[in-house]
Amino acid sequence: xxxxxxxxxxGYAIALRLSLLIVAIAVALPALLHTTGALVVSxxxxxxxxxxxxxxxxxxxxxxxxxxxxxxxxxWSLATTSFxxxxxxxxxxxxxxxxxxxxxxxxxxxxxxxxLLVAFVIDxxxxxxx
Numbered sequence: 001x002x003x004x005x006x007x008x009x010x011g012y013a014i015a016l017r018l019s020l021l022i023v024a025i026a027v028a029l030p031a032l033l034h035t036t037g038a039l040v041v042s043x044x045x046x047x048x049x050x051x052x053x054x055x056x057x058x059x060x061x062x063x064x065x066x067x068x069x070x071x072x073x074x075x076w077s078l079a080t081t082s083f084x085x086x087x088x089x090x091x092x093x094x095x096x097x098x099x100x101x102x103x104x105x106x107x108x109x110x111x112x113x114x115x116l117l118v119a120f121v122i123d124x125x126x127x128x129x130x
Contacts, residue, residue: 012059019053026041
């Protein structure tokens, strides 16, 4: 709710980037610090912000494709389908890596944080249409 309120005031681009950065740090934290406290902070932050990232991404699409309901609907469909497909691919990929890395959770947390940083960078280079 708070990040949605922030998005209403600042725009979806800023809110999405901020959320992606927070989640990236939260997800990578257990790879850097092997403590129970780091895992708790990671879980709370990722659990609080990740569901909002999905909504913010859809709002960001609306910003990038303004005043065109048909194109927005098409972009939302593509984004939703891509998100689901990438989740499935990532699940299989992470399972494979986990099995073949000697059950290294830190590697998975580092890769997850890195993937979120890539999303942060990609959104940063996308130009909003006028």
